[in-house]
Amino acid sequence: MAKRTGSQQNGSSIPASYDLIVVGSGNGACGFLSECLKHNEGDDLKILVLEQGRNYFETSKLTHQDNWSKIYATKDLFQLHNCKTPKGRAIISGRAKTMGGGGSINFSMIHESSKWLADQMGYNVKYWDELKKELNAKFKRPDLFTSTQTAFSSYIQTKANNPEDETVSPYALPKREQLIENIPSLRDDVESYPTKEAKQLYAFPTQFNAFGQRTNSGVSLVDWEKVTLMCRREVTQLVMNGATCAKVKVKNTSSNQHEEYVVRPGGRVILACGSQSPRLLLRTPELTNIKIGKRVNDHICMPLAIYLVPEEQESDIGPKNAYEPTFAVMNVDAGNDARTDGEVVCFDFFTGDVERLAYLVSSLYLCYLPFNTAKRIMGRFPFLFTILSNFVRVLLTVVLSVIRLLHGLGNILKCKPFGANKFIITTSLAKFNSVKEGHYERKNDEIILNFFEEKEDFTVAEEAITKNLSFLESLGSKPNVLLRFLFTSITKIPYEKRQVRRYVENFSKNSLLSEQHLAGGCIFGDVLDKGITDTKMTGKVIGSDNIHVADLSAVPLPRVSTQMTAYLVGHHVGKHLFSKAHKKVQ
Numbered sequence: 001m002a003k004r005t006g007s008q009q010n011g012s013s014i015p016a017s018y019d020l021i022v023v024g025s026g027n028g029a030c031g032f033l034s035e036c037l038k039h040n041e042g043d044d045l046k047i048l049v050l051e052q053g054r055n056y057f058e059t060s061k062l063t064h065q066d067n068w069s070k071i072y073a074t075k076d077l078f079q080l081h082n083c084k085t086p087k088g089r090a091i092i093s094g095r096a097k098t099m100g101g102g103g104s105i106n107f108s109m110i111h112e113s114s115k116w117l118a119d120q121m122g123y124n125v126k127y128w129d130e131l132k133k134e135l136n137a138k139f140k141r142p143d144l145f146t147s148t149q150t151a152f153s154s155y156i157q158t159k160a161n162n163p164e165d166e167t168v169s170p171y172a173l174p175k176r177e178q179l180i181e182n183i184p185s186l187r188d189d190v191e192s193y194p195t196k197e198a199k200q201l202y203a204f205p206t207q208f209n210a211f212g213q214r215t216n217s218g219v220s221l222v223d224w225e226k227v228t229l230m231c232r233r234e235v236t237q238l239v240m241n242g243a244t245c246a247k248v249k250v251k252n253t254s255s256n257q258h259e260e261y262v263v264r265p266g267g268r269v270i271l272a273c274g275s276q277s278p279r280l281l282l283r284t285p286e287l288t289n290i291k292i293g294k295r296v297n298d299h300i301c302m303p304l305a306i307y308l309v310p311e312e313q314e315s316d317i318g319p320k321n322a323y324e325p326t327f328a329v330m331n332v333d334a335g336n337d338a339r340t341d342g343e344v345v346c347f348d349f350f351t352g353d354v355e356r357l358a359y360l361v362s363s364l365y366l367c368y369l370p371f372n373t374a375k376r377i378m379g380r381f382p383f384l385f386t387i388l389s390n391f392v393r394v395l396l397t398v399v400l401s402v403i404r405l406l407h408g409l410g411n412i413l414k415c416k417p418f419g420a421n422k423f424i425i426t427t428s429l430a431k432f433n434s435v436k437e438g439h440y441e442r443k444n445d446e447i448i449l450n451f452f453e454e455k456e457d458f459t460v461a462e463e464a465i466t467k468n469l470s471f472l473e474s475l476g477s478k479p480n481v482l483l484r485f486l487f488t489s490i491t492k493i494p495y496e497k498r499q500v501r502r503y504v505e506n507f508s509k510n511s512l513l514s515e516q517h518l519a520g521g522c523i524f525g526d527v528l529d530k531g532i533t534d535t536k537m538t539g540k541v542i543g544s545d546n547i548h549v550a551d552l553s554a555v556p557l558p559r560v561s562t563q564m565t566a567y568l569v570g571h572h573v574g575k576h577l578f579s580k581a582h583k584k585v586q
Contacts, residue, residue: 017262018048018228021248023235023280024273025051026101027563028551030218031570032272034138037226039578047227048261050250052273053077055231056099056219080378081275083447085512090375091449093298093514095275099231102274102516103218107323108348108561109139109204111185111568120523120555121572122530128568129180135564135571136181140216141205143182144174149203151316152309152351152426153326159474160201160328167470171201171328178202186329186344186560199330206325218567233259235276238269240286244545245269263546268577271522272551272570275447278440278521287543291526293440297557299346299431299515300451302461302507305493307476309351309424317351317424324349328471329560332463334435334456343456344559345432345464349475354423355397368491368511426476430468431515432460433557440521447518452508461504466497519557522549531576538576548573 020036022029029049036047053059059077083093096102111117114128149157160171178184184202207216232254239247239260248269250259263269271277278293309317326349331342350357378384404423434457436450452458473495478484484495492499492506522541524530528549531538539548550573552566 015247015260015262016048017264017267018046019264019267020045020047020270021261021263021267022047022049022227022270022272023248024101024271024276024551025049025056025099025219025229026096026272026274026551027103027106027218027566028274028554028570029270029272030100030103030221031135031567031572032270032550032574033227033570034221035571035574036578037223039575046264049227049229050233050235050248050261051099051229051231052234052253052276053096053098053231055229056104059098059104081447081518082445083449083514084376085451086448086453088376089451089509089512090373090378091451091512091514092375092378093447093449093518094516095518096516099229100217100219103563103567104214106561106563107207107325108327109141109183109207109325109564110202110327110560111180111183111564112558112560113186113188115188116186116558117565117568121569122524122532131568131572131575132180132183132185134575135568136183138221139183139205140207141182144179144203144205145176147205149206149325150321150351152313152321153203153324153349155313156324156326156349156475157201157203160471162474165474168474169199169467169471171199171330171471173201174203183564199328201326201328203326221567235273235280238280238284238547240284240544242545243286243543245547268546268548270573271547271549271553274551274553275518275521277549277551277553279445281522281527281541281547282440282442287541289527289541289543291523293442293521294437295523295526295556296438296440296447296449296518296520297433298449298518299557300434300457300461301513301515302430302465302503303491303493303513304347304428304430304465304472305495306425306427306479306487307473308479309426309476314424317353321351322357324351327561328468330464330467332432332460332467334459334463343432343435343460345430345460346560347428347430347468349426349428351426352424354425357425357427428472430461430464431517432464433559435460437520437556449514451512451514458504458508461507462500465494465503466500469494469497469500517552517557517562519552519555519562522553523556524554528554535576535579539573548577550574 022033077096077098078094079097080094083091085091096105098104111132114125117128118125157173161173162168178187182205184204207214232252234251234253235248236251237249238245239249245263247263248261250261252259271280281287281292328347330345332345334343434449434451435454438447438449440447478495487493488495488499492503494500494503522528527542529537529540529542539550539554541547541549550570552562552569554569558565
């Protein structure tokens with residue numbers, strides 16, 4: 001077991017030293033540490049993990065499914081990026097700041113295709129299929145075809161492929177061959193996508209029990225007793241001695257004191273802190289590679305309309321339903337020659353009592369209320385996001401109280417004033433990659449994302465939403481005319497196909513929202529060694545001797561939800577750096 005130490009040794013002023021300093025404890029870090037510890041069982045490797053946020057065991061009550069959306073209204077667990085388009089339009093984009101990172105609040109378990117991974121990081125499809133098996137086996141993953149999904153998830157799958165409903169273009173339902181150890185992997189072969197408009201439904205194992213409590217996440221992959229974990233530590237600088245990182249400077253945000261930790265001779269620094277990885281490299285003058293901070297992207301996230309759940313489904317909706325473990329995937333031909341296979345668009349689903357989703361709604365739809373100037377200020381001063389988000393939530397609570405009062409009167413008068421006895425809703429969002437990648441800027445820690453800078457983004461959004469409105473409407477009924485009018489007046493979110501173009505144009509100008517899936521900035525091959533000729537170089541920053549990156553910043557933005565890809569990147573780097581079976585690959 002690794003010995004835990006503080007910032008000093010034996011009460012002296014000598015900084016503590018470590019064989020391995022891991023910056024961050026999110027998805028990539030968990031995947032990396034899991035492999036590192038497995039291959040070094042019994043070795044006396046002294047490992048330090050520095051986490052900017054709080055300990056997971058202090059915050060896990062907020063990462064349960066019933067409470068996870070509160071994260072977005074709690075500034076110490078969720079932090080906004082200073083993000084905008086080249087034209088200065090503000091984008092609401094953020095990151096989790098807690099032990100476990102995005103893995104402590106993320107739900108979607110799906111891998112990018114093995115072909116995509118091979119193209120981005122080297123090796124072949126067979127290698128990535130085997131690596132997925134290794135990683136997936138570490139998670140609890142019930143058989144999707146014998147275990148019960150949520151009731152409404154099954155309902156979604158039924159409606160997605162209902163031959164009797166001619167208004168809905170059918171989705172191909174989940175198939176066992178899409179799964180690797182019971183976790184789905186995006187298929188991009190000819191059989192799966194016979195046309196560019198092919199539509200598929202994926203189901204993934206929920207990480208929650210019947211009470212909505214998280215029972216499995218990235219932090220469960222790591223034996224934390226074997227590392228020294230320090231939370232509330234913000235890494236401010238990598239101190240170089242030539243091409244070698246010799247020390248890491250840290251700000252203790254609890255005490256406001258500054259600390260530093262020494263890298264032992266032959267030791268390594270692993271950057272696994274997401275968006276902070278390229279930022280730390282950009283702040284290191286000894287690293288002059290102009291490709292650092294380039295090829296950055298996030299999923300454009302477009303919330304869609306709210307529908308009332310059918311009465312026969314209401315009794316089956318409970319705490320476990322907030323995020324449905326099912327999502328739809330379709331290809332849209334955007335007319336972009338560079339992407340001949342079409343643009344992949346994903347649809348996530350949320351279901352539940354509207355009060356249960358109040359935090360989520362108040363945060364997702366916040367992008368529709370402030371002016372862009374106000375949103376830019378929110379990017380610089382994230383506490384304003386917390387204030388505005390909670391203001392919207394309080395306003396929503398007041399509106400819901402009025403609705404409940406009217407529902408009560410409706411029950412007395414035996415009528416349905418809002419088209420339903422209960423206000424249980426289902427909603428969805430569309431997410432897809434922007435065609436043009438962005439970059440980090442050195443000044444003001446800004447991130448430039450090219451949302452709707454190219455015509456293809458407009459084409460993808462309009463076609464995907466238009467083609468799926470009938471499917472979304474099949475999941476529930478529209479609220480009455482008054483509620484629809486109020487909803488569409490504020491957000492421009494469409495209920496009719498004729499309203500889609502207005503929504504896309506308004507979103508592109510005023511309501512930009514990301515999926516909090518920021519990727520890129522330290523790309524394999526551009527900034528990092530792929531380790532093809534020497535596996536011990538895997539993920540090493542070109543121009544350094546001992547700095548490696550093991551998180552989502554190492555790859556372009558995946559086409560689907562990013563959680564499993566981030567775990568896999570960390571797993572991949574850890575496997576090659578610490579495997580006893582190290583060998584040179586020809």
